[in-house]
Amino acid sequence: MLLNQMSVRTSFLIGMTVVGLLGLFFVLASGDVYRDAGLAQQRAALGEQVRTRISELRHELETESQRLVLLVRSEPGFMTAAASGKTALVVRQLDHLFDRPGFSSGRARLAKLQLLDADMTVLASSGQGVPETILSQPACASLYSVAAKRKDTEISRPVTGTCVADKNIYHLSIHSLDERAASGFLLVALDMTPRLTGPENIFNLPVYLSLADGAPFYRSANWPRAEEAENYVVAEQAFNVTPRAPLRVGVSQDIRAFKDELVLAGHNFTAAAVAAMLLVAWLVWLALRKVALRPLQALALQLRKARADKNRLGEHVAVEGGTEIAELSAGFNSMTTRLKELYESLESLAFTDPLTKLPNRTLFHERLEQAIEDAKRDYKPFALFLMDLDRFKDINDTLGHQIGDKLLQQVAARLRSKLRDIDTVARMGGDEFAILLPAVNDKHATMAARMLLQALRTSFRIDEQTLDIGASIGIALYPDHGVDANILIQRADVAMYAAKNSNGGHAFYDGKIDQHNPTRLTLLGELRHAVEQEQFVLYYQPKVDLRNLQVMGVEALVRWNHPREDLLLPDTFVPLLEQTGMIRSLTPWVLNESLRQGQLLQDQGLPITISMNLSVRDLQDPYLADAFAEQLAALQISPRWLELEITESAVMTEPERALEVLARLSAMGLRIAIDDFGTGYSSLSYLKKLPVNTIKIDKSFVIGMERDENDAAIVRTSVDLAHNLKLEVVAEGVENEETLKRLSELGCDTAQGHYISRPLSAEELAVWLKQSSWAIERNPKLLRLHK
Structure with missing residues (x-):
């Protein structure tokens, strides 16, 4: 995986380095092979030299033996003495030959001459300082038996051999004195020990001689020691004449100079190989750089520019290279052009509405x-x-x-x-x-x-159609x-x-x-806690009957006893309760508190009607009537002392369900009032169907009566409409005496507002009902009526 992350240049350098190291390894390995081969060749050459020198020595000894035999044969009187069988005479002849200057002229010293009969029995023997017993040792005596066993046809050929006796190495040859060996045989023993040992041996090299059983026979003084063995090459050759007396010749040759030459040659070869490899790598690098690396670098650079700046997309790169690079460059240029077109298209799709x-x-x-x-x-x-x-x-x-799309296009x-x-x-x-x-x-x-x-x-004109929006x-x-x-x-x-x-x-x-105002969200969270902890309190605003100017009821208004903000008015929190549905949790509390307060007032001799407000959420509750019936029964209060106020908009949200709920409440004896009449969108047909007892004219019209005749006309019309429908009328927002008089003149039944009284707490209401000029106690008839 790491190789996939490398650049082409790095990959090439690593590849060339690996190839170079492999080449160097093979060069060094081949140097070892060549060195071993050279040493083996040197060893083989030395072995061949040993064989050649031994062969030359044998030939030299055989030639010398032939020469000596010819001299013996040509010696006057020798052949006669040999034929006479007189041993003493033969011995004198042989001794005479030994003493003759120049008789033994070869480099091998003549050790012994013997005259043998046909059975290889020694008839006469001559030798200077060589005991007779030497040649009778088994290693040398075996040659006699070989010569004795020859056939008649082989008698004329000499028998030669080498034997080791008494720390000397002898070359023995047995020759017939004539063709039929009638005169006997002549044995010539040449001592070749000096030729194989000593500093002037035939090899001119250190020599090691050993017998067949491995016993050492001779070792040159300059034979290499064991610790010097790696600096010498040794060649061995068997020097066997008779099977019973084999001799092995070992020769060592100093190869330090040869090895130095091999090392020098190896270094030169390695240097040449490294130089050749570097040259080839450099040439390949130049070629690759021209036909591949530079073009690829140019393409990669352009790619980085395009990645950093999308405006560089579509720019072409002109590069030179091989066929593959040319194809790659053409493909790259074509691709960047298409990418530019695609990017522009995607950018348009990403940031532009396709329709408009x-x-x-x-x-x-x-x-x-x-x-x-x-x-x-x-x-x-x-x-x-x-x-x-x-x-x-x-x-x-x-x-x-299709028309809608065209309209959007024209609007845009x-x-x-x-x-x-x-x-x-x-x-x-x-x-x-x-x-x-x-x-x-x-x-x-x-x-x-x-x-x-x-x-x-x-107006918009689309497909011959005129559209207004x-x-x-x-x-x-x-x-x-x-x-x-x-x-x-x-x-x-x-x-x-x-x-x-x-x-x-x-x-x-x-x-x-x-609705997403942070203050509103905070208030909403606190409202949930307020509903659970019942942090609310009811205030009561009196309503006066304009026909006798006596209080006839109160409207229960909820306040929030906020732990930090004191009392909060309904406009602050009721809309939140309605939007979240928590109003349905507050309604039972308001009902219970209103009924409890009404019961307390009745116990004090102050029987009045209490009005409470219902929300649109309450009117969608199919179990609302059941809850009211249960609460009234629990407190044993007559339904006629409770009035329910609803807004037009609450009824019109789901009119069918609201009508069903209100019908059940009305059937229980509860009074129903339409609050904020004139501000909603209810139709008279629905108003006629509703089980309503009272309508309350919105205070916005009542407050404006003194200065706006239109508001006065709305109030007058509302009063007439209600009376025609056999409904009572309550006017909210009475702020002064003039408004109160005007409402009375218009025939309004009941008035409510700050001129009469501000909303009062339960304690304040009890006092007000007793001390106010509107008090119920000032009219005994009204008291009897309520009773």
Whole structure:
């Protein structure tokens, strides 16, 4: 795996190094082989030299023996003496020959002459200083028996041999004195010991002689010692004449000079091989570098540039090299061109909406991040718009996606035409668009929003159809509404839905309506704990009957006894309870507390009706009536002392289910009141179906009666409508005496507001009911009525 991570250059250098080391190994190994072969050849040459010299020595000895025999034969009187059989005469003749100067002229010393008969019996013998017993030793005597056993046809040929006796080496030859050996045989014994031993031996080298049994016979003084054996080569040769007396000749030769020459030759050969290898490697490197490495480096460099900078994609590289490199270069250039095209295509797909050709969500986020960085640097605000088309879903579902797509394309073109070059408009998905306006404040943002909304009010013409749409724009400003991209988008989204709900076309972000506001999230967590710990308390606001100006009931208003913030009003936390569904956990507590307070007041002789509010969540609970019945029965309180207030919007959320729940509550004897009448969207047909006893006119109309005749007309109409439906009317928001008188003149039944009394605690209410000018005790008839 490591090899796959190496560069071509490194791989080549490693490969060449390995090849070079292998070559050097083989050179050194071959040097050892050549050295061993040279030594073997030297040993063989020395052995051949030994054989040659021994052969020459034998030939020399045989020649000398022939010469001596001829001299003996030609000696006057010798042949006659030999034929006479007179031993003394023959001995004198032989001694005479020994004494004759020049008789024995060879380098081998003549040791013995013997006259033998046909049975190889010694007839006469002559020898200077050589005992007669020497030749009778077994090693030499064996030659006699060999000569005696010859056939008649072989008698004329001499018998030769070598024997070792008495620390001397003899060359023996037996010759017939005539063709038929009638005169006997002549034995010539030549001592060749000086020729094989001594410093002037025939080899001119140290000599070692041994017998067949390995016993040493002679060793030269300069024969190499054991520790010097590696500097010498030894050759051995058998010098055998008779089987019983074999002799082995060993010769040693100093090869230190030869070995030095071998080492020098090996070094020269190794140096030459290394030089040749380096030369070849250099030539291969030059060739490879030209045809492969440089082209590959150029391609790799271009690849790194393209990886670092996508704009370098598509740049071609011109390289020179072999066929394969040319094909690789052409393929690389073709690939980088296609990669550039593919990258541009992918970049377009990644950052551009394919339908409208506007920037998509990803690119818009990048530009928003960049706008934040620019704004931080230049200290300039900017505006973020999120826009959602109105009625687009109806058009898409009714006329089809093709018409919807064309509409989105025209909307995109119209938006783009109204904006500056530095502005960004993007399609976030579906019918939602985002607009980024650098360097604008809230006034400029308002003008831009109105301009865009006006541009979209003009009808669109698509496939001979005229389409009208609207839009809602949510606006978030940097840095007023956030300094983070995600927060700005989230808050612009909150503002957009606020614009939709208000039908105002556009809206700026307001933290009060933001469900993701950190304060709201903290409050939500505390609310859960408050519900579990019952940290709530009821306050009661009295209601006065305008026909007799006497209190006739109270509305129970919940307060949160917050551990840090004191009492919190319902507007702060009730919407959260309704949105999360926790209101359904609070309703039983309010019911129980209201009934308990009503019972306490009745026990004090203050019988009044208590009203409590129900939420939309309560009206969706099919078991609500059962819970009320159970609680009323537990406290033994008559249902007529409890009134339930509901809003129009709560009823209209799920009118059928609400109607069913209210019908069951009404059947139990509970009074039902419509709260905030005139602010919802309920129809008269539903109002007629509801088991309602009372309507409460919203305080926004009551407060404005003195200065706005339209509000007064709404109040008058509401009173007349209620009375025509046989319903009672309660007016909220009475802040002064004039309003109270006006309501009385319009025929309103009941009034409620701060002019009469602010919301009171249970303790304050008990006192107020006894001491107030509206007190129930001032009217005994009313007291009897309640009883």
